[in-house]
Amino acid sequence: MKIKLSVQVTLAALATIAVALPVVSAQAAEVEVLHYWTSGGEAKSVAELKKMMEAKGINWKDFAVAGGGGENAMTALKARVIAGSAPTAAQIKGPSIQEWGKEGVLANIDAAATEGKWEANLPKVVSNVMKYQGHYVAAPVNVHRVNWLWINPEVLAKAGAKAPTNFVEFFDAADKIKKAGMIAVAHGGQPWQDATVFESVALGVGGADFYKKAIVQLDPASLTGPTMIKTFETLAKIKTYIDKDAAGRDWNLATAMIINGKAGMQFMGDWAKGEFTAAGKQPGKDYLCMPAPGTDKAFTFNIDSMTMFKVKSAEEQKSQLVLAGAIMSPEFQEVFNLNKGSIPARAGVSRAKFDSCAIKSMDDMDATSKNGGLVPSFAHGMAIDSAKAGAFQDVIAKFMNSSMTPQAAVLALAKAAKAK
Template identity: 85%
Template structure:
């Protein structure tokens, strides 16, 4: 990241903001990109909670679902010496900001809220920089879901798959019955989402950690990774010819409308089903991607806290961190977002069957050592390496590249600086 390398032009364009944006007493300014309907509702709830505690809320919303625009705005603000109280940042990027020396220590809020006892250890570590809490998690998304239209399966004479042999058997039957077997959007991040679930299903959690998190060269080029690409090549044959550039929610709509049987996608897809008035377990099924029943790939949104000046501003920041991790906010945010609470002890009463399965599987996989970070969603490795690996997967999905050539390219991409 190295903020000092950003151009003086960016600095010149933002100095005007510096004087105006210094946090006032008992005020928090939060930079985020939660701008869709359910997300905006959740932010409004957090604002209400903060105002009830006597803390004013200054919203700094930057549109753009993947957050690139928000990160550009954040870098400019930090350079200008006027960092917001908190920003929506996740995964290894938290460590990158920590290395810049611009984050706040929020151990006091974590101690008061007993975060260490409430969070899975792997999640707690991601929220810390050099052993100190600097970020508060708001949710956990499970990425390794397969969304299924049971009516399409029934009409095709297929059954819900639990492994890849059953998956391809179901895909064959769905295709023969005249439906699209696998709804997919041909965008690099969607290709990467399918790839990581396939790698986990083919090789298991230990292989996933060695190959995709630790980037072990032998694992990246070995027979298990070749088998992963062979499986991916077969999956390609069940995707319709119009998938190029299709947005993920349009692929989900194909499953909702009975045009397609199955889709690999994270639990944000559930929001599309529920918005269409569909009931989990009846109109659609959420099952673990083939072979991944005992594992859980996670994507976590978190508010990372930036160093602020003044006792009032620091106190307001700790209040914000505590509110984010409160059971009340974790419940309302995740009911709106389709994800599940990051912390333990939140009432399960209002959550649907997919969310309850996700909660149980997070708990079990955390204890079993199979709770693993999603590479496709910025949780596992630094952005340069993730981007290079994603490019290899996209090339494989859109060409006649062999599995052998793909693993060699993958190994090379893993060395990207």
């Protein structure tokens, strides 16, 4: 789920790719869209957007690049921009939008935002991510909530445990599950998964204000202070409930452990819900979705968005604005998010077809956008630039896989905050 992106690439590094790719001149009333939504549900959603565009008389040119969690797509995009043939739109998110903005290659789509009343329909924290120097350059597709805890209620019942709302209750439940001979915490030992757990723990231990100071603003005192030490101490304790075979396990296999009753709890974003749905499981009955311990008043977000690149002709610009408007339409936001497990980025979408986990997510996003608890996920490319995020991940992965002390970890984290 994580994208490492730096727009600062050398011409030499990509010269061969750029030369190999043909320069494509877009036809009138056509949009070319680069994305990496290639799984079943995602591909279905893209097909809906294509259908909407073609109904408006605009041809859809698909530029799907599979693999690498988006890294392959970013390599292809850089090559196309260098070759002077940027697509109409590309799937980019978070601080990476700002990095592309600095290159001077993004299109101003304020006209679509004005017509669609985006300012009134998007939380400010979301609309800010979609802008470069005050102008809209991207359209949000969805919002993933990252700070979820997924629970198998049958495992809890067998262990005589209850669903936890804070870390005291979490460790009590974990002890009981472990004593009952089951795995307490399903986890995949990959750096981005370690970072996903870490950010939920930091949020649960310190709250949204601490999270913003330490992880978004990179305040040195917050990064090295007692709250961050406690975060790593809590993480160290969670480690003791993870099974010995976790190293390298994919996230969906960890989710399968919850589905199959082999494990009790998993820290993971709402894309995990797709696994439960595919297995025919019902929320509230076969599985529980709860905010990670101590984070019920907060919401870590990961937003997928389509970023618009400068196109040459008036016809192409017009088609681009139509595309932006279609992405933000309630119709598309509904169908895409029903398929993806996420929730609409905008207000005004019918909730009728969404399940209880999605409704909870919508309510919590609305509440946290008003109380200051809506914060960007660092583990999923929304909070800090890719160099710093990568350095943070390295520290957390080392901590998870060694006897590194919490005191040493906070010093390493403060150093990682200076990565360039």
